[in-house]
Amino acid sequence: MPRRVYINDVSMRDGLQIEPIFVPTERKIALINNxxxxxxxxxETTSFTSPKxxxxxxxxxxxxxxxxxxxxxxxxxxVPNMRGAERALAxxxxxxxxxxxxxxxxxxxxxxxxxxQSMRELARIIAHAGGRVATNVSIxxxxxxPMEGEVDPQEVLRLGDFFADHxxxxxxxxxxxxxxxxxxxxxxxxxxxxxWPDMALTLHxxxxxxxxxxxxxxxxSTGIVRYDASLAGLGGCPFAPGATGNICTEDLAHMxxxxxxxxxxxLDRLIFCAHEMAxxxxxxxxxxxxxxGRWNKRFPCPPDLEQVRERALSRDAA
Numbered sequence: 001m002p003r004r005v006y007i008n009d010v011s012m013r014d015g016l017q018i019e020p021i022f023v024p025t026e027r028k029i030a031l032i033n034n035x036x037x038x039x040x041x042x043x044e045t046t047s048f049t050s051p052k053x054x055x056x057x058x059x060x061x062x063x064x065x066x067x068x069x070x071x072x073x074x075x076x077x078x079v080p081n082m083r084g085a086e087r088a089l090a091x092x093x094x095x096x097x098x099x100x101x102x103x104x105x106x107x108x109x110x111x112x113x114x115x116x117q118s119m120r121e122l123a124r125i126i127a128h129a130g131g132r133v134a135t136n137v138s139i140x141x142x143x144x145x146p147m148e149g150e151v152d153p154q155e156v157l158r159l160g161d162f163f164a165d166h167x168x169x170x171x172x173x174x175x176x177x178x179x180x181x182x183x184x185x186x187x188x189x190x191x192x193x194x195x196w197p198d199m200a201l202t203l204h205x206x207x208x209x210x211x212x213x214x215x216x217x218x219x220x221s222t223g224i225v226r227y228d229a230s231l232a233g234l235g236g237c238p239f240a241p242g243a244t245g246n247i248c249t250e251d252l253a254h255m256x257x258x259x260x261x262x263x264x265x266x267l268d269r270l271i272f273c274a275h276e277m278a279x280x281x282x283x284x285x286x287x288x289x290x291x292x293g294r295w296n297k298r299f300p301c302p303p304d305l306e307q308v309r310e311r312a313l314s315r316d317a318a
Contacts, residue, residue, distance in 0.1 A: 004262045006226045008042035008202065009035055009249050011277060012063075013078055015234030017047065017054050019281055025059045027280060029066040034273050035231070036070035039265040040249070044076045044097060044228075048084035064091035076136070080111060085125045088133075095134040097172070098122045102156050103145035106176070110140070119159070123166040136170035137163045138204065142188065144179030153188050160196060170200035172228065175215065178208025182218035189222040202226040205247045207233065207286065212247035213255055227252060231270075231277045233286030248287040250274045258295050267294070 012032055016023055023031075028046075035043055045067065051058035060077065069075060074094040079085045088096050100118035101107035107115050126135045141148075142156045160171050173188070185203075192201055203219045203226070205212045216227055228246065235246035250273075253265045274290040302308070 001220055001259070001261060002223065002225045004225060004264075005220070005256055006041035007249060007253060007256075007263055007265060008044065008076070008226065008228045009038075009040045009231055010044040010204075010228045010246060011035075011231035011234050011249065013044040013047050013057065014228075014246055015230045015232075015277070016056050016281075018235065019056055021281065022056055022058075023280055025062050025066065028059070028063050031273070031276060031280065032063070032067045034269075034276065036068065036073050037266075038270040038273060039263070040073065040270075041226070041264070042074040042076050042095070044078065045093075047078040047080075048087040049078070049080050061087065061091055064088075064093065074134075078138075079125065081121060082125055082128065085128060089129070093133060095136055095170075096125070096129065097136045097138055098125060098168075099138045099140060100159070101140040101145070101176075102151045102159060103141040103148050105147045106141045106145050109147070115159075119162055122163070126163070126167050131167075134169045134200075135167070136172060136200070136202070137168045138172040138174050138202075140174045140176045142173040142180075143175045143184055144177070146177045146179070156188060157195070160192075160199075164196045164199055168199065170202060171196060172202040172204050174204035174228075175206055178206035178212065180205065180215050181211055182214050185215045185218035186222060189219055189224055191222075193223050200226060202228060204228040206235065207245055207247050213252065216247065216252060216255075229253075231287070232274045232281075232290065234277065234281065245286050248274075248289070250287060250289050254289045254294060 032045055046060040046063050047057045048060050076095040076097050077088045077093045079088050079096045079098055104115055129135050139159050145151055201224050203224055205215045229249040229252045230246035231249045233245040233248035250270045253263050253267055256263050271290050274287050278285045
């Protein structure tokens with residue numbers, strides 16, 4: 001197992017994009033500022049998407065210009081096209097996260113383009129960024145498509161090879177609807193660090209079927225040390241049927257900390273932020289550690305424990 005793992009929180013983008021309410025800009029900025037102080041490696045702050053497509057994130061520029069940037073934290077935004085890239089670059093972001101799908105059907109439903117068209121568009125954006133900011137390509141539905149079913153791993157590798165050749169600085173493999181299982185993660189991810197040695201590799205799991213953290217364990221065993229997660233377990237893709245929440249940031253950080261793996265995260269502060277997020281969206285959330293507390297949380301003994309002990313010992317004496 002690795003000694004150090006890097007957690008990227010995506011709740012402000014992946015989490016809020018599917019919420020039916022519009023979170024006020026000032027509240028978003030306050031949440032991001034608090035998350036910035038938890039020790040996460042990256043925060044995906046918003047998406048420079050058409051406001052008609054994702055109205056919950058229509059204030060992208062105002063959010064990016066209003067946040068207080070913490071040293072050591074990278075502020076990432078999702079960008080679907082060249083227009084979004086121009087908007088993002090004007091806001092001095094640290095990284096643009098480009099997205100397309102390994103599934104042709106999901107790519108058409110999500111981006112209104114064929115995969116070939118997306119490949120050309122994203123390569124053009126990477127070239128346009130010209131190294132001014134980091135460029136990460138997130139490949140959705142790597143482990144299965146809710147409409148097509150199984151996705152050929154060779155297609156995922158083909159896409160990754162293409163973007164590695166075109167100068168992307170990172171690749172994220174996304175389990176968009178929680179279809180992955182640990183054996184599948186092992187099969188796809190083993191050897192990727194050697195195949196793409198100059199790329200920052202990230203895994204993005206959803207917990208739709210309860211296998212999110214198990215899939216992280218499989219990913220860790222292949223040497224991948226970067227993981228996306230969402231505070232309180234919020235998230236989901238509005239264009240993917242059945243896509244419920246991402247793996248939960250504080251649950252992931254708690255698991256790794258309890259295993260002795262360093263994440264650089266202040267878990268108590270992160271749990272506080274998860275409660276803030278739950279309060280903001282105003283409904284029950286999937287996160288477990290924020291409800292149960294750390295694994296080493298201790299509770300008081302029953303008040304009559306000594307009396308119970310004495311009665312038990314007296315039975316032995318008799």
